[in-house]
Amino acid sequence: METKISYFEKPILKVKNLTKQYGDGCESCLRVDSNVLIKNYCPHCGTVYACKDISFELHKGEILGVVGESGSGKSTMLQCLYFDQEVTDGEAFISSYKNGETNIFKESSQAKRFLKNNVLGKVYQNPILGLKMEFSSIGNIAEKLIAAGSRKVCDMESRGKELLDRVNIPLFRIKEAPKNFSGGMQQRVQIAKALSNNPPILLLDEVTTGLDLSVQANVLDLIKQIQRELGISMLVVSHDLAVIRMLADRTIVMLDGRVIEEGLTDQILEDPQNAYTQELVHSLI
Amino acid sequence: MKISYNFAFFDEGSKREIRRASLKAVAIPGYQVPFASREMPIARGWGTGGLQLTLSLIGREDILKVIDQGSDESVNAINIKKIISKTTGVKLTDETNIATLIQSRHRIPELPLNEAQILVLQVPVPEPLRVVEPSEFITKRLHSEMEYSGAWLMLFEEIMKYGNMATGADHPVYVNDRYVMAPSPIPRFDNPKLNYSKALILFGAGREKKIYAIPPYTKVVSLAFDDYPFEVENFGDKSCKICGARGVYLDEIIDEEKGDTFYQCSDTSFCINRLNKVAIDEGGEA
Amino acid sequence: MGYVAVKGGTIAIEESIKKLKYERLKSKKILNVEDIRGGMRGLIDQVMSESSLYSEELAAIAIKQTEGNSEEAVFVLRAYRSTLPRKHYTKIVDTANMSVERRISASFKDIIGGQILGASYDYTHRLIDFDLANETIEEALNWVREFETQDIDKEGNTELGKLPKVVDYLRKEGLIQNCEDDNKQPSDITKKSLEFPSQRSERLQILTRGQTGAVTSLGYAALRAYGSTHPTVGELRVGKLDLYINNPLYSSDDEEEDFYIGDISVTEVESFIPNMVKKKQGKKELEFVIGYGICYGQNETKAIAMSILDHCLETPDDRYPTSNEEFVLYHIDSVESTGFISHLKLPHYVTFQSKLDSVRKTRKEK
Numbered sequence: 047m048e049t050k051i052s053y054f055e056k057p058i059l060k061v062k063n064l065t066k067q068y069g070d071g072c073e074s075c076l077r078v079d080s081n082v083l084i085k086n087y088c089p090h091c092g093t094v095y096a097c098k099d100i101s102f103e104l105h106k107g108e109i110l111g112v113v114g115e116s117g118s119g120k121s122t123m124l125q126c127l128y129f130d131q132e133v134t135d136g137e138a139f140i141s142s143y144k145n146g147e148t149n150i151f152k153e154s155s156q157a158k159r160f161l162k163n164n165v166l167g168k169v170y171q172n173p174i175l176g177l178k179m180e181f182s183s184i185g186n187i188a189e190k191l192i193a194a195g196s197r198k199v200c201d202m203e204s205r206g207k208e209l210l211d212r213v214n215i216p217l218f219r220i221k222e223a224p225k226n227f228s229g230g231m232q233q234r235v236q237i238a239k240a241l242s243n244n245p246p247i248l249l250l251d252e253v254t255t256g257l258d259l260s261v262q263a264n265v266l267d268l269i270k271q272i273q274r275e276l277g278i279s280m281l282v283v284s285h286d287l288a289v290i291r292m293l294a295d296r297t298i299v300m301l302d303g304r305v306i307e308e309g310l311t312d313q314i315l316e317d318p319q320n321a322y323t324q325e326l327v328h329s330l331i
Numbered sequence: 332m333k334i335s336y337n338f339a340f341f342d343e344g345s346k347r348e349i350r351r352a353s354l355k356a357v358a359i360p361g362y363q364v365p366f367a368s369r370e371m372p373i374a375r376g377w378g379t380g381g382l383q384l385t386l387s388l389i390g391r392e393d394i395l396k397v398i399d400q401g402s403d404e405s406v407n408a409i410n411i412k413k414i415i416s417k418t419t420g421v422k423l424t425d426e427t428n429i430a431t432l433i434q435s436r437h438r439i440p441e442l443p444l445n446e447a448q449i450l451v452l453q454v455p456v457p458e459p460l461r462v463v464e465p466s467e468f469i470t471k472r473l474h475s476e477m478e479y480s481g482a483w484l485m486l487f488e489e490i491m492k493y494g495n496m497a498t499g500a501d502h503p504v505y506v507n508d509r510y511v512m513a514p515s516p517i518p519r520f521d522n523p524k525l526n527y528s529k530a531l532i533l534f535g536a537g538r539e540k541k542i543y544a545i546p547p548y549t550k551v552v553s554l555a556f557d558d559y560p561f562e563v564e565n566f567g568d569k570s571c572k573i574c575g576a577r578g579v580y581l582d583e584i585i586d587e588e589k590g591d592t593f594y595q596c597s598d599t600s601f602c603i604n605r606l607n608k609v610a611i612d613e614g615g616e617a
Numbered sequence: 618m619g620y621v622a623v624k625g626g627t628i629a630i631e632e633s634i635k636k637l638k639y640e641r642l643k644s645k646k647i648l649n650v651e652d653i654r655g656g657m658r659g660l661i662d663q664v665m666s667e668s669s670l671y672s673e674e675l676a677a678i679a680i681k682q683t684e685g686n687s688e689e690a691v692f693v694l695r696a697y698r699s700t701l702p703r704k705h706y707t708k709i710v711d712t713a714n715m716s717v718e719r720r721i722s723a724s725f726k727d728i729i730g731g732q733i734l735g736a737s738y739d740y741t742h743r744l745i746d747f748d749l750a751n752e753t754i755e756e757a758l759n760w761v762r763e764f765e766t767q768d769i770d771k772e773g774n775t776e777l778g779k780l781p782k783v784v785d786y787l788r789k790e791g792l793i794q795n796c797e798d799d800n801k802q803p804s805d806i807t808k809k810s811l812e813f814p815s816q817r818s819e820r821l822q823i824l825t826r827g828q829t830g831a832v833t834s835l836g837y838a839a840l841r842a843y844g845s846t847h848p849t850v851g852e853l854r855v856g857k858l859d860l861y862i863n864n865p866l867y868s869s870d871d872e873e874e875d876f877y878i879g880d881i882s883v884t885e886v887e888s889f890i891p892n893m894v895k896k897k898q899g900k901k902e903l904e905f906v907i908g909y910g911i912c913y914g915q916n917e918t919k920a921i922a923m924s925i926l927d928h929c930l931e932t933p934d935d936r937y938p939t940s941n942e943e944f945v946l947y948h949i950d951s952v953e954s955t956g957f958i959s960h961l962k963l964p965h966y967v968t969f970q971s972k973l974d975s976v977r978k979t980r981k982e983k
Contacts, residue, residue: 092895156476181488188487193480199490199556221491342702365810370695375956377963400967404626407963437967455960466943468813493979499972518971538953540810564974583970597967 056141057103058279059127059247064100064136066122069093086119086303096122098303100136104247109273109280111294111311113287113326119303120283121171124251126151127281128168129158140165142246163193167240171252173232176239179225183210183235186224190242209238213268230261234268241272248280254289266292287330291315299323339386340418345369349387349542353533356544361506362474363457368540371414378411378436380535381453384542385415385434388449394422396430401438401580401597408436425600437500439521441579441601444530446547452515454536457543459503459513479511482554490559502561505552506545520563520580525551571596574605641684653677662882662914663687667951668694669807669826671881671913688955691828695952698807705862708875709800712858712885712911717777719855719915724889728852730780735855737917783852784887784907793889793905815942820930824923825912827949835949836922839929839939846928848888848908855884855915884917886910888924892932906931 074080075088075095082088086095097119104110112120125131127138137149143165150161162168170176177186187206188196196202210220213234224232233253240248250269254262270293273280282293290297291311298308299320307320318324339346352366371379389395397412399405403425411434412423424430427442436453444450460470463481473481482503489497496502500516504525514525515534525532525545532545545551555561570577572593579601581594596602654661654677661676668676668691675694683689719735722728734740787793803818811819824832839846861875888908893901908931910923926945933940948954 155472159476159478181484182491184491185484185488189480189484192483192487193478197483197557199487199559202487203491336700340700342700345699365812367808367810369699369807370692370952371699372693372696374692374959375953376958376960377956379956400964405964406626406630409626409630436963437965455957467947468943495975495978497975497979499975500968516965516968518967520971538957564971565978580967581970582966583973597970 055106056146058106058141059104059281060139060141060146061103061127062101062137062139064097064123064126064138065095065134066097066119066126066131067093067095067134083302086117095303097126097133100300100303100305102298102305102308104279104281106141106246106279107277108296109282109294111290111297112281112283112300113285113290113297114300115285117302118285118300120285120300121251123300124168124249124281124283128166128249129162140247159193163190164243165245166247166249167243167245168249169233169236169240169251169253171255173224173229173236176236177224177232180223182221183215183224183227183238184220186235186239187242190239194243205242206238209242210235212272213238228261229257230265233257233265237265237268237272241276241278244276246279248278250280250282252284255284255286262289269293287315287326291330299326336418338391338419339389340371340414341369341383341386346387349383352542353384353387353544356533356542357531357546359510360546360549361504361510361512361543363536363541363543365540366542368537371537373410373414375538376455377407378434378453379537380539380542381434381436381451381537382411382414382535383537384451384533384535385432386418388451389415389419389421389432391419391421393431394424394429396424396427396433396600397435398433398438398440398598398600399436401440401582402599404599426604427598427600437516437518438580438597439517439524441596441598443524444528446529448530450528450530450532452517452532452534454513454515454534454539454541456501457513457534457536457539457541459511474510477509482511483556486554486556486559490556495562496555496559503554505554507549507551511554512543512545518564518580519553519561522551522553522561523563527551566594569594571602574602574609576602576605648681650674650677650681653680657685658915660685660687660690662912662916663829664690664694666913666916666919667691667826667828668698669822669913670694670698688951691951692955705865707878708861708863710858710860712854712883713780713782714778715780715854715856715858715883715885716880717780717854717856720780720852721850722783722852723850724783724852728783729786733777736915777856780854782887784889787851787889787905793907811946813942815946817927817931820942820946821909821911821923821927823946823949824910824926827919827923828951828954829916829919831949831951831954832919832926833922835939835945836925839925839937843937844925844929844939845934845937846890846908846925846932848890848925848928850921850924851887851889851907853884853886853917853921855882855917857882882914884910884912884915884920886917886920886924888921888928890928 069092071093072088072091074082074090075093082090083095086098100123102110112123114120122131126133133151136151138151139146139148140150143150143161168176178189184203184206187209188202191202191205207217207220211217215231215234215238224235227235254265257265266289272278282290284290294311296309297311297314298305299314299322300306301322307314307318307323314323315327318327337343349366352364356362356364368380368383371382373379373382395412395415396403397408399407402408415421416423427433427440431447432449432451433440434451439450458470460473460481463485464470464473486496498519500518501513502519502522504512504514504522506512514522527548527550528545529547531547534543553561564580566581569581571579571581573595576596580597582597583592583594585592654673657680660680661673664676664680664687665671665673667687675697676690679690679693683693717733719737720730720733722732784793788795804816806819806822838844857880859880860878862878864874864876889905890908891903892906894904895901906928908924908928910920910927912920912923926939929937929940930942930945938944
């Protein structure tokens, strides 16, 4: 099946050569043809190459899965996209921001704040990172709305109720702080918060890892439902191929900081090319 | 080892440094300018910031008024007046309208100020975002990026919890459409006096080592929401037991003997002037 | 007949000040400043260090004036310090040239120059000496005469003015990294306000003039549970440092032309802390880094605690508040902390009235 992409339809997110390393590198490992690395680590200088030359595209309305074992660099890559970390090198372009012609990594801190408030949403594996635990759930949502310029309490209250209702948080609990909620509920509040300003792109980092299986299924259903209703483009990072299979249309596989395979999720599951991917798929069945 | 102090306690170099910081503050309304705050003979927390501002500005011709909680006779006000007087010999007054320099803790005088006057306010905590963010390093960045959602979020939470904003004094304000500022613990009642004030208003935080300013005729808006507007303290139909004034900020006093409550003007010199005016009107002498 | 403000406040304050003076004098005994200088070395050293003003005479007067209240004495001295013109900065002092009166190391059993116990409470039994209540001046003078004329064993002829530093021994072996002399002008925190991230020289200044109790408590917390510093006292020295300034009459690069202005007594501590360093080939090596503490006067506990906190702030560890520079540096200054706490005694009835109004309003609308 050939997916026809109109020549004029830019991908909503285009990442080119994203590189993140911890350490300065040395002559041995910085050489282009270097093969001295053990996994993503240089034994000579101790530099860790968390992400090396990562490139991919995310199209409008699609869910792109990013799968890999722990240490593959997938979470680091997401942190770089959300400005939680600074990239060492590379570029990223968002089609709805400045016409997709500006590298967002080089933008000013005010511009980055604007992107985080209006264009990108992120849901963290650990809700403490995405929520103000001491503030009410509805306050958490208001925080994002205020950052986008809203100054009407009743508007924010009703939008907050709407979002929390959509993620099935009962009305009588919206004024409670998330620290009193279960893990699954906290994730759902996070999702509501990330959606508050209708960002075109949502980043999901291992959002169901650590939750009970039934709760996992619950949250995954919710994500699929939201995606269907709102048509948001999503990047879903997970080490669990089952989660990727459930959500993602296309998938990229990461190992030791690099992308080693990509394609339609179905194709990768049926006919993995790379040896590592084969192992991964085999363990799933 | 007898030492004689320079006019206004400080050496000229120190006064110059404080004035430079003040000029920068006036040039950037609402922005907290760091300054090398000196130790004073009065304790930190008791008005050293305000005192340093006053001492750096005061000249022989100035007429000084100092109040605390609105009263000229408060212990803190008297202490400050003593040290300024001792090191300057400048004329002191209780009258708001003849003072050229007014240093105040926690109140703005009831009588509107004019362009020839400077008001110096004492500030305990200059950072309006301190409650949301304990780190100075981070709040400095938030100000530079105009990231003030934390300040509104605090007010939003109060509305969710209590049905209205529950700040007491020190309700944050938005200055010149750029900086969110802590107006010092003046009651909400006094916030509107900051807007388009004819007098220059300077703020000094000695312990925290910051100076900031609202130049005359600057737009100052108290933080609020479109549907939850800013409200001042409401004394209803209560009036001052002594002079009968209404629409001024009142102190609530419990009558020891009768056991009931009565109210009187917080601004003591305002109250006395009203009494004297009434006395004159009724045909007495001043 | 006009209305005037009730002047009660002025009178009340004047009476309060009189009563305070009465408290100091009611026993009908006055302390001599020389008595304080002679017999209260501990308090003088503490107060000089916290006020960062070295003058035993002024410290003694301040202690007499404030009846031994260290919080108030430091306050008075700092306020005075504010008024002093700054005429010179001394030349760089090398503490290796200290005239040592006490010098110990916990890191080695014996060190070149020896472990010199000097005058310290460490080796006394802390038992109250009730005889002191009846000490007579004759007994004291006799004892002093005997002590000053006793035979001194001249065999171990250690030159006390040039004892090598224990740290140099570790440096020679390569266990402590050599560092280049950094003679960059440090910023004076009493002239320029602190901004974060801070420089090490600024941190050391704030630590050395910190309130003894505060510095000690935080050092204790870092050591006991809330820090990852495991120090050993490499060297603790108490002694005198000579101070020189540039010739004030004419400029000259010749050291011979420098002016000697006097000496000060200090306590210096260098703590050794093991530190992991990544070397080539992925190898990890252990080396030592130094935590540094120095104070006016003999303030050993404070200097050791300072060396611990110096290290905590140099190598921050997110788990612990003791390595958070804002948490440590903003809260250890005696004048600032005692000032702000005591300001709570000032009237707050206007702000309280405002709060009352808010509280009443929320109740009404419920």
